[in-house]
Amino acid sequence: MEFRKNIETLLNEFLETRKDLFLIDLKFSAGDDITVILDGDNGVTLQDCLDASRAVEFNMDREEHDFSLQVMSAGLSEPLSTPRQFNKNIGREIEVMLEDSSTIEGELSKVDEEKITLILRYRKPKDIGKGKVDVEEEKEIPYSEIKKALVVIKF
Structure with missing residues (x-):
């Protein structure tokens, strides 16, 4: 449970530095495959996804807990939710x-x-x-x- 809390905290810290971006969904699979879906007031660029991914991955120890991370933008086919x-x-x-x-x-x-x-x-x-x-x-x-x-x- 602490692993998930750490991921959420790191993501929230990143989003605090980028007020134009916001979280749509954060999913954890049983095998610790993490999917992050972001949206932005002006859209989401590939660089935004890379920055979010780095904010999480560079602050987690893979030796301690192995996981995969996928950060993506909300596509046109994604329902509006917020x-x-x-x-x-x-x-x-x-x-x-x-x-x-x-x-x-x-x-x-x-x-x-x-x-x-x-x-x-x-x-x-x-x-x-x-x-x-x-x-x-x-x-x-x-x-x-x-x-x-x-x-x-x-x-």
């Missing part, structure tokens, strides 16, 4: 799967500590007469209702 991650994606289209298994897609417009706000754009039939009208509305979604949120990749 307010800071949502915040860096303001203005992008995201797809949100809710706890009730329904799905909403819209432009992420606002983020705070309790909820996100999406701008939904769609067409609906006119109240009177034939045809359709363009509609734009805001929908607030509390984090507690979000099962999974992904950035929509458009080409």
Whole structure:
């Protein structure tokens, strides 16, 4: 248990020196294979991953405890999980799967500590007469209702 605590402490010390980076996930396997997933306000470079890896590896004794370490950035396929991650994606289209298994897609417009706000754009039939009208509305979604949120990749 102390090994894991040391890894967490070293990682946190590194992140204190790099306020633009933040931890998304830290996983330990039974064989002490460690996976660190980082994200950053301005993205994550290869050098950022190397720096984080060195901050941990250079301060641990492999003679005392053998482990493997993999540091990576959160990819586009990784779900958004923290307010800071949502915040860096303001203005992008995201797809949100809710706890009730329904799905909403819209432009992420606002983020705070309790909820996100999406701008939904769609067409609906006119109240009177034939045809359709363009509609734009805001929908607030509390984090507690979000099962999974992904950035929509458009080409």
